[in-house]
Amino acid sequence: MKIAIFEDNAKFRESLECIIATTDDMELCGSFEDTHRLQQRIQALQPDVVLMDINIPGKNGIDAVQEIKEHFPAVQVCMQTVFEDNDKVFASLCAGASGYILKNTAPDKVLQAIREVAGGGAFFTPSIAKKILNNFQQQPEKAEYIRLTEKEKEVLKHLVDGLSYKMIADKVSVSFHTIHSHVKNVYEKLHVNSKGEAVAKAIRNKLV
Amino acid sequence: MKIAIFEDNAKFRESLECIIATTDDMELCGSFEDTHRLQQRIQALQPDVVLMDINIPGKNGIDAVQEIKEHFPAVQVCMQTVFEDNDKVFASLCAGASGYILKNTAPDKVLQAIREVAGGGAFFTPSIAKKILNNFQQQPEKAEYIRLTEKEKEVLKHLVDGLSYKMIADKVSVSFHTIHSHVKNVYEKLHVNSKGEAVAKAIRNKLV
DNA sequence: TCCGGCATCACCCGAATTGGCGATTTGGTT
DNA sequence: AACCAAATCGCCAATTCGGGTGATGCCGGA
Numbered sequence: 295m296k297i298a299i300f301e302d303n304a305k306f307r308e309s310l311e312c313i314i315a316t317t318d319d320m321e322l323c324g325s326f327e328d329t330h331r332l333q334q335r336i337q338a339l340q341p342d343v344v345l346m347d348i349n350i351p352g353k354n355g356i357d358a359v360q361e362i363k364e365h366f367p368a369v370q371v372c373m374q375t376v377f378e379d380n381d382k383v384f385a386s387l388c389a390g391a392s393g394y395i396l397k398n399t400a401p402d403k404v405l406q407a408i409r410e411v412a413g414g415g416a417f418f419t420p421s422i423a424k425k426i427l428n429n430f431q432q433q434p435e436k437a438e439y440i441r442l443t444e445k446e447k448e449v450l451k452h453l454v455d456g457l458s459y460k461m462i463a464d465k466v467s468v469s470f471h472t473i474h475s476h477v478k479n480v481y482e483k484l485h486v487n488s489k490g491e492a493v494a495k496a497i498r499n500k501l502v
Numbered sequence: 503m504k505i506a507i508f509e510d511n512a513k514f515r516e517s518l519e520c521i522i523a524t525t526d527d528m529e530l531c532g533s534f535e536d537t538h539r540l541q542q543r544i545q546a547l548q549p550d551v552v553l554m555d556i557n558i559p560g561k562n563g564i565d566a567v568q569e570i571k572e573h574f575p576a577v578q579v580c581m582q583t584v585f586e587d588n589d590k591v592f593a594s595l596c597a598g599a600s601g602y603i604l605k606n607t608a609p610d611k612v613l614q615a616i617r618e619v620a621g622g623g624a625f626f627t628p629s630i631a632k633k634i635l636n637n638f639q640q641q642p643e644k645a646e647y648i649r650l651t652e653k654e655k656e657v658l659k660h661l662v663d664g665l666s667y668k669m670i671a672d673k674v675s676v677s678f679h680t681i682h683s684h685v686k687n688v689y690e691k692l693h694v695n696s697k698g699e700a701v702a703k704a705i706r707n708k709l710v
Numbered sequence: 711t712c713c714g715g716c717a718t719c720a721c722c723c724g725a726a727t728t729g730g731c732g733a734t735t736t737g738g739t740t
Numbered sequence: 741a742a743c744c745a746a747a748t749c750g751c752c753a754a755t756t757c758g759g760g761t762g763a764t765g766c767c768g769g770a
Contacts, residue, residue, distance in 0.1 A: 387638045415628025416635045423624035426634060430595045439564040439593040443746065447589070456699030458726065471749050478729075479746090489727075491664030493701040500592045500637070651716065666756065679719050686759075687716095695758075696726095 295412055298324040298341035300358065301374065302350045306397065310345060310374075313401045320408065328352040336366050343412050346391070348375040348382055356385050363390030370411040374404075383425055393417040440483055440499065447501060449476040454493050454502050503620055506532040506549035508566065509582065510558045514605065518553060518582075521609045528616065536560040544574050551620045554599070556583040556590055564593050571598030578619040582612075591633055601625040648691055648707065655709065657684040662701050662710050 297314050299322070301307040307325060314322040324339045329352035336344070344362060348355035359371050372393035373386045386394060392411040395404060396419050407417035418426065442450065452462045459477065463470040477492075486492045496502055505522050507530070509515040515533060522530040532547045537560035544552070552570060556563035567579050580601035581594045594602060600619040603612060604627050615625040626634065650658065660670045667685065671678040685700075694700045704710050 384638065387635060390639060392632070392635060410628040410631075413628070414632065416626075416631035417628060418624075418626070418631060420618040420621070420623030420625060423618075423626060423631070424600070424622065427595060427600060427624045430592070430634075431598065433596065439562070439597070440589070441562070442589070445747065447587070453698050454702050456694060456696040456702065458696070460726080468747085469749055471751090472747070474727090475748075477727090481728090486664060487728080488664035488666070489698055490661050490701050493698050494662050494664070494705060497702060497705045499589065501589045653717065668756080676717090677719055679721085680717070682757085683718075683720095685757090689758080697757075 295320050295343065295408075296323040296339065296341045297321065297343050297345065297408060298326075298336070298339055299345045300326050300329060300350055300355070301345065301347040302327045303347075310404075313404060314408075317405055320405075329355075329358045332358055332361055333365055336362060336369060341369060343408050344369055344371045345374045345408070346371055348373060348377055348386070356382070356389050359386060359389040359391050370414075372407055372411050372417070378421060378425070380425060383422055384429070387426075394422045395419050396421070440501070442480065442483060442501065446476050446480050446483070449473055450480050450492065450496050451502055453477070453480075453489060454496055503528045503551065503616075504531040504547065504549045505529065505551050505553065505616060506534075506544070506547055507553045508534050508537060508558055508563070509553065509555045510535045511555075518612075521612060522616075525613055528613075537563075537566045540566055540569055541573055544570060544577060549577060551616050552577055552579045553582045553616070554579055556581060556585055556594070564590070564597050567594060567599050568597040578622075580615055580619050580625070586629060586633070588633060591630055592637075595634075602630045603627045604629070648709065650688065650691060650709065654684050654688050654691070657681060658688055658700065658704050659710050661685070661688075661697060662704055 297320050299307060299310050299314070301310060304327070307327065311322055311325050314320050323341050324335060326335065329350055332353065346355045346358055350358070353361070355373065355375070359373070362369055362371055371391045372395060373391045374395055374397065376397045378396060383394060393407045393416060395407050395417065399419055410417040448466065449462055452465060457465065459473045460470055463473045466473070481487055481492060484492055484495050486495060505528050507515060507518050507522070509518060512535070515535065519530055519533050522528050531549050532543060534543065537558055540561065554563045554567060558566070561569070563581065563583070567581070570577055570579055579599045580603060581599045582603055582605065583590070584605045586604065591602060601615045601624060603615050603625065607627055618625040656674065657670055660673060665673065667681045668678055671681045674681070689695055689700060692700055692703050694703055
C-alpha cells in the first residue's frame with residue numbers, strides 16, 4: 295500500500311513519515327511540503343492513499359483534493375489537519391476526501407484511517423463524525439421511518455429509474471400483476487397516490 | 503459509565519453483555535429482548551449509553567431511538583445491527599442515534615464506539631461512514647446546463663408533486679394540451695422519456 | 711424585417727397507469 | 741397448529757401518458 299504525504303510542518307511531516315515507514319504493509323512513496331506540480335507528482339508516484347494537510351503552500355488542501363479526485367479518482371485522500379471548522383470539513387468532504395482526521399489523532403488511529411480509506415471505506419475522528427451527524431439531525435425533516443419490504447424497495451428503485459411496470463416485471467422475473475400489487479402497497483405506505491410523488495419521496499427520504 | 507442493551511437475539515445479547523461486563527469502566531445496567539415499557543426502563547436505569555438493535559420486537563429500533571431522544575435527550579444511542587440499507591441508516595441518524603455499528607464489528611471497536619458516543623462524539627463503522635460520505639459527494643459532475651423555461655420549470659415542479667396533466671392545467675389555468683406540450687419539451691431537454699425519470703432528474707439536479 | 715424560441719391550443723392512437731375487487735402460496739412467529 | 745405478513749397471481753374499468761403532427765400568436769435579436 296503506497297502512501298504519499300503533503301504536509302508543510304516539518305516536524306509533523308517527519309513523524310508521519312516515521313509512522314508510515316515503520317508499518318509493514320505500507321510504503322511511503324512520497325512526502326512533500328507543498329502542492330506544486332501536484333498532478334505530475336501523483337502521476338509519478340501512483341499512491342493508493344494521500345494524506346493531505348489543509349493549510350499547505352501552493353494550492354490549498356481542499357482544492358488539491360478536488361484536483362486529485364478529478365484526475366485520479368482511484369486515489370483515496372485523507373485530510374489531516376488541526377482545523378475542525380464546519381466549512382473546512384464539509385468543503386473537504388464535498389471535494390472528495392474519504393477521511394478526515396485531526397492532528398492530535400493517535401498513530402494507530404492514523405494507520406487505521408489509512409487502511410479504511412484504502413479499502414474504499416471512510417474514516418472520521420469522532421468530533422468530525424459528530425459534526426457530520428449534526429448536519430443530518432438539524433434537518434427539521436420529521437422523517438417517520440417507512441418500513442418497506444425488500445421487494446417493495448426494489449420495485450421502488452426501478453420506478454425511480456423510470457421503468458414501466460412491464461419492464462420491472464421483466465427485470466425482476468415476475469408477473470406484471472405482482473409489480474402492480476407491490477406498487478400499490480408502496481403508494482399506501484408512502485401515503486402517496488402517483489408515481490411522481492412516490493419517486494420524489496423515495497429520493498428525498500433516501501430510500502434509494 | 504452505565505450501558506443498556508436492547509437486542510432480541512439471545513446469543514448476540516449475551517456476548518454483548520459479556521463484553522460490557524468485563525470492561526472496567528463500564529457497567530451493564532440493563533439488557534432486554536424487546537422495547538416494551540421503554541420509557542419506564544430508561545427512567546429507572548438512567549443509562550449513559552443505549553445499544554439498540556433495529557429489528558427488535560415491540561417497537562422497532564428506529565422509533566425507539568426517537569422516543570428515547572425525545573424524553574431523555576442526554577442518553578446517547580448507538581445502533582447495532584446487521585442492516586446497512588440507506589433508509590435504515592439515515593432514518594436512524596435522523597432519529598437521533600449517535601453511532602451506527604454493524605454486528606460483525608470487533609469487540610474492541612464496540613467498546614470504542616460506546617466511549618465515543620458517551621463522550622458526545624459519534625462513531626460509524628467504515629462502510630456506514632462511506633454511505634454518509636456519499637451523501638455529501640453525490641452530484642457535482644453535471645456541467646451540462648439544462649435550460650428550462652419558467653413555464654417548463656413550473657410544470658416540472660408540479661409533476662414532482664405528483665399532479666396529473668389535468669390537475670396541472672387547472673392549477674396553472676391553461677389548457678391540458680399546453681401542459682402536454684410543455685412536458686414533452688421538458689422530456690426532450692432532460693433526455694428522458696418517462697415521468698419517473700423526469701422527477702428523479704429534477705430532484706437530483708436540484709431543478710426544483 | 712425576418713427568424714427562432716416560447717407559450718398556447720388542438721387531434722390521434724396505442725400503451726401505460728391507477729384503483730379496486732379478489733385469490734393462493736409461502737415463510738416465519740407464536 | 742394456527743396465524744399473519746409478504747409475495748405471488750388475476751380481472752376490470754376509467755383515466756392518464758408518450759409520441760407524433762400540427763397551428764396560432766408574441767417577442768426579441770440578427
